[in-house]
Amino acid sequence: LPRFWWVNHKKTFREEVDGGYLWSPKTEISGARSQFYDNLRIARPGDGVISYSNGLIKAIGVVADVAVAAPKPSEFGSRGAQWALDGWLVPVVWQKTQTAARPKDFLAALAPLLPAKYSPLQRDTGHGNQKAYLSEISAEVFNLVATRVGVSLPNEVEWKIKASSSQAFIEEFEAAIESSIRSSTTLTVTEKAQLVLARRGQGAFRRHVSTIEKACRCTGIRAPELLIASHIKPWRYCTDAEERLDGSNGLLLSPNADHLFDRGLMSFDDGGQVIVSSALTKESLAKLGIFTSNVGAFLPTQAPYLRFHRSHILVP
């Protein structure tokens, strides 16, 4: 069943709605967790979202893909300069409303339906809750607002056709990093080539991984043409060439396992226990042929990378 969300964009309404996504830092600048940020990882494809900024509702959307760990979008520019660079991005198919609705205008009907905790608006004044970013709301709130602005959710086929996948955003982030590698004045031509090849799991990175991992831990497949060299700590998050090419920062996985691991829909504990994201249904898991039996303990040199994957990439 879909859930419903309300986003207080504050300064980034235009970027997020035109760009087709939601983005938040992973934590407060202090490092403290925020339910409003954690909610990005709870949102699932098909969920409804109400967009609120400057006192107005001007767009309604449908979540198009599960969240992906991503740096702050460059088009935010100096806005949100105080935000941590590392965040969650959720692709959304937005639909701008014909007329803007002002929640204060129908606060009497709205206020009793707002949640007691983590409300997007102050129930007495109708002002936006300063701390709020993404709040969960009930279907009643969603329908009340949708009626006011005369918009209904597009049907499943329609939003799937319009959807951007998280992968498209990742491509964009990574292309910017690749371009900065290519224009580096401190790396040699060979180093640049290896770092670029490593982005796709090829070249020196794959060779280094192959000295440590011999088969897909999930399927046991050993045929090289069926295996993908996946970074554990993603290429875009590696801080230097060493991490990007480190054989301990990789696994050889068959394509389904690679996709789930790369998208944070699956991870492993250090002992080899499979961790499955709640975003993945049992039905999908079975269709993908992924079993959740132990895949074998990891090496001490792999453990720090796996820790990063569990805390920064895995969609819980």
Next chain:
Amino acid sequence: LPRFWWVNHKKTFREEVDGGYLWSPKTEISGARSQFYDNLRIARPGDGVISYSNGLIKAIGVVADVAVAAPKPSEFGSRGAQWALDGWLVPVVWQKTQTAARPKDFLAALAPLLPAKYSPLQRDTGHGNQKAYLSEISAEVFNLVATRVGVSLPNEVEWKIKASSSQAFIEEFEAAIESSIRSSTTLTVTEKAQLVLARRGQGAFRRHVSTIEKACRCTGIRAPELLIASHIKPWRYCTDAEERLDGSNGLLLSPNADHLFDRGLMSFDDGGQVIVSSALTKESLAKLGIFTSNVGAFLPTQAPYLRFHRSHILVP
């Protein structure tokens, strides 16, 4: 069991051995089939290869991946200018020999072991067979030559560690095309962006495919976050923007099916019957969870692309 091969490089010894591959056109310039070229699609990871050029054996190698359809490597330059641009590439882990062996010097021992048909050398003179490129030889020939040059095949672990995958070569070819798209003076900024996104199955291409295909034909998966928009006629082979963005030139596939289809290890007939490459073992197929039941007939608009896939991409 591995098979054994003998390549007459002629003009491209250095490029192929330093580059870690074998490359041949798909057909004679007349369009006629050649067993010497077809053999590239028969070679499998683990097979042994003897390299012969200018009357000498100077390298021995192990096939590292199944063939992939690929244009003529740019480093061939004007060599082989008469060859068709479209060919097969097989990654090989080459090992140069300490001393070069001259087959003419041990022709008495070698000649009786050479095949009657498609022999790499003329059995009476020891001259290279002008028509030959990749010839199948017996284990006896391979061992005789290997003993002469004092080289043995690296063990499986060793060659897997050194192996380049076909994907690495594809990345290189595609990067060159992407770069020419980016520097085009006739395409708009938006068109360039869509064509580059299409390379990774994203953006307009994915949306167009989604209007035609609703689920993975192999697994029935509908969750957008688990599906990849694959080109049927690969992006690198499309002749224009229309083909690269055409929704009829795509399928939505789960990652395993996408990988097999993309690598030519699987294809479909127009009626939806699955065609499995002989390069894929039954064991691997089962581990990948791919079933060979009919996936449903394709549309007339998809058929020409599928025909290209079967004749140019599928590894038989």
